[in-house]
């Protein structure tokens with residue numbers, strides 16, 4: 318075995334994993350780079366004084382080292398490493414949602430998968446396709462994504478012309494354009510807000526002094542409706558393929 322020096326060096330720590338089933342659609346690496354095993358090995362030795370070091374090294378680890386380590390930890394069932402990686406996984410949801418979703422789905426961390434899935438909605442589809450390698454995950458993602466696209470379409474129905482007593486609203490057309498640009502460009506997702514710090518509306522009633530355009534009100538109302546509808550989107554875990 319390639320890793321026999323590691324496996325032999327510990328009593329009951331690293332185990333040779335049971336046969337790993339692969340499907341043609343997923344490549345499971347059977348060998349880890351030695352630097353990943355070196356990292357993993359630190360969790361096997363019972364060196365309590367090294368706990369803080371191990372913790373902080375994982376917390377500051379670059380993602381291209383972290384995810385292979387987390388995978389190796391699961392594969393060899395190194396519980397100290399699994400726990401530490403789990404904490405870090407939670408922190409990487411916003412930064413690396415695709416990788417987090419792939420890993421958490423594969424290992425049954427459903428809460429994290431639910432959160433990560435929401436963060437993937439506005440990401441480029443080619444990255445999604447390449448990143449979600451676990452069998453069935455991409456199908457599940459697509460079915461979840463459809464719910465979000467339907468919500469995006471619902472939002473667009475709220476953006477007809479500003480129903481205000483005055484003409485010449487200077488804000489509403491920009492809100493609309495921003496919205497449709499985001500939806501068309503697949504940049505629309507959970508974090509999208511209608512009001513992106515527009516300049517105040519300059520529309521005025523012909524002879525009045527007050528700003529009577531209701532656009533800011535209308536924006537808030539539309540945002541509220543979208544936020545409410547979001548609650549109807551099922552959690553990622555409950556999507557059946």
Ligand SMILES: [Zn+2]
Nearest residue numbers: 486518530532
């Ligand atoms: Zn206005």
Ligand SMILES: [Zn+2]
Nearest residue numbers: 510512513514
């Ligand atoms: Zn804003």
